[in-house]
Amino acid sequence: MNLDSYLPFILKKTNIARIERNQLLIGDRRILPWNHEMVPCNTVEEVAQAIRSMVTQGGGPLQVALTFIRLLGQRIFLGEESNSLSVFMHAADTLASARPTNTMMARTIRAVVAEVGRWYTCGGIQGMYDHDFPVFIDEIIDRYEEQFDRDYDAMSEYGESLLSHEEGILTTCFAEHSFILALVKAKARGKEIAVYVPETRPYLQGARLTAPALHELGITTYLITDGMGAHLMQEGVIQRYLTAADTVAMDGTVVNKVGTLANAICCAHYGIPYHAFSLSPDSSLLSGSDIIMEKRDGRELLTCRSQMITLESIPAVYPAFDRVDPDLVTSIITPKGMFPPHKIADEYAIQTKR
Amino acid sequence: MNLDSYLPFILKKTNIARIERNQLLIGDRRILPWNHEMVPCNTVEEVAQAIRSMVTQGGGPLQVALTFIRLLGQRIFLGEESNSLSVFMHAADTLASARPTNTMMARTIRAVVAEVGRWYTCGGIQGMYDHDFPVFIDEIIDRYEEQFDRDYDAMSEYGESLLSHEEGILTTCFAEHSFILALVKAKARGKEIAVYVPETRPYLQGARLTAPALHELGITTYLITDGMGAHLMQEGVIQRYLTAADTVAMDGTVVNKVGTLANAICCAHYGIPYHAFSLSPDSSLLSGSDIIMEKRDGRELLTCRSQMITLESIPAVYPAFDRVDPDLVTSIITPKGMFPPHKIADEYAIQTKR
Numbered sequence: 001m002n003l004d005s006y007l008p009f010i011l012k013k014t015n016i017a018r019i020e021r022n023q024l025l026i027g028d029r030r031i032l033p034w035n036h037e038m039v040p041c042n043t044v045e046e047v048a049q050a051i052r053s054m055v056t057q058g059g060g061p062l063q064v065a066l067t068f069i070r071l072l073g074q075r076i077f078l079g080e081e082s083n084s085l086s087v088f089m090h091a092a093d094t095l096a097s098a099r100p101t102n103t104m105m106a107r108t109i110r111a112v113v114a115e116v117g118r119w120y121t122c123g124g125i126q127g128m129y130d131h132d133f134p135v136f137i138d139e140i141i142d143r144y145e146e147q148f149d150r151d152y153d154a155m156s157e158y159g160e161s162l163l164s165h166e167e168g169i170l171t172t173c174f175a176e177h178s179f180i181l182a183l184v185k186a187k188a189r190g191k192e193i194a195v196y197v198p199e200t201r202p203y204l205q206g207a208r209l210t211a212p213a214l215h216e217l218g219i220t221t222y223l224i225t226d227g228m229g230a231h232l233m234q235e236g237v238i239q240r241y242l243t244a245a246d247t248v249a250m251d252g253t254v255v256n257k258v259g260t261l262a263n264a265i266c267c268a269h270y271g272i273p274y275h276a277f278s279l280s281p282d283s284s285l286l287s288g289s290d291i292i293m294e295k296r297d298g299r300e301l302l303t304c305r306s307q308m309i310t311l312e313s314i315p316a317v318y319p320a321f322d323r324v325d326p327d328l329v330t331s332i333i334t335p336k337g338m339f340p341p342h343k344i345a346d347e348y349a350i351q352t353k354r
Numbered sequence: 355m356n357l358d359s360y361l362p363f364i365l366k367k368t369n370i371a372r373i374e375r376n377q378l379l380i381g382d383r384r385i386l387p388w389n390h391e392m393v394p395c396n397t398v399e400e401v402a403q404a405i406r407s408m409v410t411q412g413g414g415p416l417q418v419a420l421t422f423i424r425l426l427g428q429r430i431f432l433g434e435e436s437n438s439l440s441v442f443m444h445a446a447d448t449l450a451s452a453r454p455t456n457t458m459m460a461r462t463i464r465a466v467v468a469e470v471g472r473w474y475t476c477g478g479i480q481g482m483y484d485h486d487f488p489v490f491i492d493e494i495i496d497r498y499e500e501q502f503d504r505d506y507d508a509m510s511e512y513g514e515s516l517l518s519h520e521e522g523i524l525t526t527c528f529a530e531h532s533f534i535l536a537l538v539k540a541k542a543r544g545k546e547i548a549v550y551v552p553e554t555r556p557y558l559q560g561a562r563l564t565a566p567a568l569h570e571l572g573i574t575t576y577l578i579t580d581g582m583g584a585h586l587m588q589e590g591v592i593q594r595y596l597t598a599a600d601t602v603a604m605d606g607t608v609v610n611k612v613g614t615l616a617n618a619i620c621c622a623h624y625g626i627p628y629h630a631f632s633l634s635p636d637s638s639l640l641s642g643s644d645i646i647m648e649k650r651d652g653r654e655l656l657t658c659r660s661q662m663i664t665l666e667s668i669p670a671v672y673p674a675f676d677r678v679d680p681d682l683v684t685s686i687i688t689p690k691g692m693f694p695p696h697k698i699a700d701e702y703a704i705q706t707k708r
Contacts, residue, residue, distance in 0.1 A: 033665050172581075196671075199655070199663060201555065201579040207664040215668055223655055223670035225555040227526075227580035227613025231673050234615060259581025261588060262616050269619045301553070301577055304658040309553060310561040311387050314569055316577035317550075319585050 003149050003177070006184050008213035009036070011177055013145070016060050017067040022075070024068050026055050030203075033212035044068065044091045051098040054203055058244065059176040059279075062105040062148075065095045066141050069112055073137030085120045088113045100292040101255060101321045102246040103282045108144065115140050148279065151335035155277055156181030158333045159242065162275060165191045167239040170229050170267075173200045173257035174209040175244040178277040178333065182242075183219050194220040196232055198259060202301045202318070205257070226259050230266040241267045241274040245332065248281035250349040252326030252341020253288025261322035264329065273330035281334060281348045294320040357503050357531070360538050362567035363390070365531055367499070370414050371421040376429070378422050380409050384557075387566035398422065398445045405452040408557055412598065413530045413633075416459040416502075419449045420495050423466055427491030439474045442467040454646040455609060455675045456600035457636045462498065469494050502633065505689035509631055510535030512687045513596065516629060519545045521593040524583050524621075527554045527611035528563040529598040532631040532687065536596075537573050548574040550586055552613060556655045556672070559611070580613050584620040595621045595628040599686065602635035604703040606680030606695020607642030615676035618683065627684035635688060635702045648674040 004012045015027045018038070024047060025038035039055050041047045047068055051061045072091060075081040092113045096106030119136060159182030163169070171179065186193050195214055200206035207223055214221040224232070232238045241263055247255040254260075254276045267274045285291055298316035302308060326341035336347055358366045369381045372392070378401060379392035393409050395401045401422055405415045426445060429435040446467045450460030473490060513536030517523070525533065540547050549568055554560035561577055568575040578586070586592045595617055601609040608614075608630045621628045639645055652670035656662060680695035690701055 034662075198581065199555065201553065201581070204663050207668075211668045212665050215665070221668065223652070223664060223668050225580055225613070225655060227552065227555070227616055228671075228673065230616035230619055231612050231676050232671075234677065235673075258585055259579070262581055262584035262620055265584055265620045265623045266616055269623070298577070301579060305661045305663060307659045307661050308388075309558050309659060310577060311566050311569070314561075314565045314575065314577050317582075317586075319582065319589075322585050323588065 003152060003181065006181060007177065008180065008216045010209055010213050011180065013063065016056065016063040019067060019071050019074070022071070022080070024064070024071050026050050026064055027060070028055050029057060029060065029205075029209060030054055032208050041068075044094045048094050048098040051095070057203070057205065058102075058174050058246075059104075061095070061098065061102070062108060065105050065109045066112070066144060068095070069109070069116075070134075070138055070141050073134040077134045085113075085117055088116050099294060101294045103285070104247070104280050107280065107282065112140055112144065151279055152177040152181055154335050155279070155333050156185055158182075158338045159275070159277065160185040160189070162240065162273075162338075163191055163193055164239070167191075167193050168232070168237045169193055169195045170198075170232065170238045170241045170263060171195060171210065172198055172206070172243045172260045172263060174205040174213075175242060175277060178279075179242055179244060180213060180217070183214065184217055187217070187219055192220070194222065196222050196224050196229075196238065198224050198226045198229060198263075200257060200259065201226055202304065204305070229263040230269075233266055233270040233272055238272055241272060243274075243276050245276040245278040246321060247285065247291050248276070248278040248332055248344060249285035249288050249291055250281065250283060250345040251287040252329060252332065252344050253291065254278070254324040254326075254329050254332065254341070255288070255291050255293070255321050256324065258319050258322050261324050261328075264324045268328050274324075274328060275331050275333055275338070276324075276329060277333045279335065281332065281344050283349050286349075288323045288325070291323065293323065296320045357506060357535065360535060361531065362534065362570045364563055364567050365534065367417060370410065370417040373421060373425050373428070376425070376434070378418070378425050380404050380418055381414070382409050383411060383414065383559075383563060384408055386562050395422075398448045402448045402452040405449070411557070411559065412456075412528050412600075413458075415449070415452065415456070416462055419459050419463045420466070420498060422449070423463070423470075424488075424492055424495050427488040431488045439467075439471055442470050453648055455648045457639070458601070458634050461634065461636065466494055466498065505633055506531040506535055508689050509633070509687050510539055512536075512692050513629070513631065514539040514543070516594065516627075516692075517545055517547055518593070521545075521547050522586070522591045523547055523549045524552075524586065524592045524595045524617060525549060525564060526552055526560070526597045526614045526617060528559040528567075529596060529631060532633075533596055533598060534567060534571070537568065538571055541571070541573055546574070548576065550576050550578050550583070550592065552578050552580045552583060552617075554611060554613065555580055556658065558659070583617040584623075587620055587624040587626055592626060595626060597628075597630050599630040599632040600675060601639065601645050602630070602632040602686055602698060603639035603642050603645055604635065604637060604699040605641040606683060606686065606698045607645065608632070608678040608680075608683050608686065608695070609642070609645050609647070609675050610678065612673050612676050615678050615682075618678045622682050628678075628682060629685050629687055629692070630678075630683060631687045633689065635686065635698050637703050640703075642677045642679070645677065647677065650674045
C-alpha cells in the first residue's frame with residue numbers, strides 16, 4: 001500500500017525526508033506553504049539540530065530518523081562510516097534527545113537499532129562489509145514504513161467512521177496522516193465536513209501546514225485564531241474535536257501541542273467529543289506525570305514569521321505541549337482500534353508485559 | 355482627581371485623543387508599542403472610520419467621542435459648523451454605529467447630546483453663538499470625564515482588594531484603566547503580582563498594548579499565546595482571571611474580546627475565579643442574546659503585523675467578541691461595587707426603571 005497519492009504535498013514521504021548525493025534532505029516546514037525547500041544534513045548532529053529548530057515537527061522526525069538510518073547503512077557499505085553498531089546507537093541516542101516529549105521516534109529508532117544489532121551479532125564485523133548490508137537495513141526500514149502506512153490507513157478508517165455528513169471539526173496544530181486521511185475518506189464517501197483550524201502560534205502549524213494541506217485536498221477549511229474554539233462550540237458550529245497525540249501514557253493522558261487542553265476542556269463543557277490519534281501509546285509511561293514536557297525558549301513567542309510582535313524586553317514563556325487529563329478525552333484512536341483512555345493500558349501496557 | 359500620572363503612556367488622556375489646530379487627533383494603537391503617532395481626523399465620518407479600522411479600540415472610542423464633541427462645540431462657536439442640534443445628533447449616530455458590540459460609547463455620547471439638547475431648548479439658536487457655548491460643552495464633557503476617573507478609581511479599588519501577594523493573573527486583550535490601576539495599587543501596597551498576557555490575535559492587543567503598558571509600570575508580565583491559559587491554570591500558576599467587559603447585559607452575560615470564553619470555561623474547570631470590569635452594564639440589554647456580536651472580515655486573520663501567515667486563498671472567520679455565560683463569571687466589578695452576575699439587574703436594570 002502506498003498512501004502518498006492520497007496525501008497532501010507536505011506528507012508525501014520524499015517531501016518529509018530523502019537521500020540525495022549521500023546527504024539527508026529534510027523538508028523545511030518552517031517556510032511552508034510559500035516555499036518548498038529541503039534542508040541538507042550530513043551528520044546526525046545536524047539532523048538533531050534541524051529537529052530542535054523546527055525544520056520538521058510532529059510526525060516528521062520519525063520519517064527523518066528512519067531515512068537517516070538508511071543513509072548510515074549506505075555509508076557503512078561504502079566505507080564512509082566505521083563498521084560498528086555504535087554508529088547506529090549514537091545516531092539513535094542523538095536523535096532521540098532532540099525533542100523530549102514525543103517519544104515515538106525515539107522508541108522506533110531504538111527498536112530499529114536493536115534489529116540491526118541482532119544482525120550484527122549473527123554476522124559479525126565481516127557481515128557489515130557484505131553487499132547485503134544496506135539491502136538488509138532498507139528491508140528493516142521498509143518493513144517499519146509499510147507497517148506505519150497500514151496503521152495510518154486503519155486509524156483513518158476508525159476516524160472516518162466517527163464523522164457525519166455536515167459536521168464541523170475543530171483541530172489543533174498539524175494532526176498528520178491519520179487525521180488527514182480520515183477527512184480524505186469522508187470526502188470520498190460523500191460526507192461534507194468543514195474543518196476549523198486554529199493558527200497555532202507561535203510556529204503557525206495550523207495556518208501554514210494544516211489549512212493549506214486540507215485546502216490542497218479540496219476539504220472545506222476555515223482558519224481561526226487559537227482563542228476561537230470555544231466561541232464556535234457555543235455557536236453550535238463544532239461537533240467534534242480531533243487532534244494528533246504527541247504522546248499517550250498508560251493512564252490515558254494525551255499530550256499534544258499547547259492549546260489542546262483549553263479546547264478539550266471547552267469540549268467537555270459543551271458535551272463535544274474529543275478524539276486523539278496515537279500511532280503508538282507509550283507503555284513505558286505509566287501516567288501523565290511521567291511524560292517529559294518540553295519548555296521552549298519564550299523568545300520564540302516574541303516574533304511571528306520573524307517579525308517582532310512586542311518589545312524585545314517583554315518576558316515570555318513557551319510551554320510547547322499540553323497534558324490533557326484522561327477524563328477530557330472521549331477516545332484514543334490507535335492502530336488496534338478506538339479506546340476510551342482508561343482502556344489504553346489494557347491494550348498496550350498489559351500486552352507488552354506478557 | 356487626575357489619574358494620568360498613574361497610567362501608562364497608552365491611557366493618558368491626550369494620548370488617546372486630543373484637539374490640535376481644529377482637528378481631532380487619535381492615538382494610533384495599531385502601531386504601538388514601536389511608534390507613537392496620532393491619526394488626524396477632520397470629520398465625524400473620518401473618526402468613525404478610524405474606530406472601525408482599529409486606530410483605537412476597547413475604551414478608546416469613548417474618549418475619542420467625547421473629545422470630538424468638544425471639537426464640535428468649538429467649531430460651532432467659530433461658525434464652522436451649522437448651529438444646529440442635528441450636528442450633534444448626526445455625530446452621535448455616526449460614532450455609535452462604528453462598532454456595534456461595545457455600547458458604552460454610544461450610550462454616553464447620546465446622553466451628552468441629550469444634555470446639549472436641553473441647553474439648546476432653553477437657550478435657542480441665539481445661545482449657540484454665545485461665548486459660553488464651547489465652555490458649556492467643555493463643562494459637560496469635563497463632568498463625564500471626571501466621573502469616569504472616579505469610577506476607574508473605585509473599580510480599581512475593588513479589583514485591588516481581590517488580589518493577594520504573589521498571585522498569578524491571567525487577562526485577555528487590553529483590559530484598560532481599572533485593571534491597570536488595580537495592578538498599580540497592588541504593587542504600591544507591596545503585593546507582588548505576575549500577569550500572564552495572551553498576545554490576542556489577530557490585532558495583538560495583548561502583545562502590543564497590555565504587556566508593554568504593564569512592563570512600563572514595572573509590573574511583572576509574561577507574554578503567552580492565546581492557547582496557553584489552560585496550561586498555566588493546570589500548572590497552578592494562575593490564581594485569578596481578570597478582563598474588561600465590552601458589554602454586560604442585565605442577565606449578567608459578559609461580552610469581551612474573542613478568547614475570553616475559552617479562558618472563562620477553563621477557569622470554571624479549575625475553580626479559578628473570573629472577574630470582569632464593567633464601567634456601565636447596559637440596562638437596555640435584557641440578556642446576552644440582545645447583544646449585537648460584531649463579525650469582522652476573516653481576511654484580517656490572514657496577516658500578522660501585515661505579513662501573510664497562510665495562503666491568500668484560505669478562508670477564515672473572525673468573530674470579534676465572546677459572549678460569556680453568567681454562570682462562568684464570579685463577579686462583575688462596577689463603579690457601584692462587585693456583584694455576582696445574577697445581581698447586576700438589581701443594581702442596574704431596576705434603578706433605571708424607577
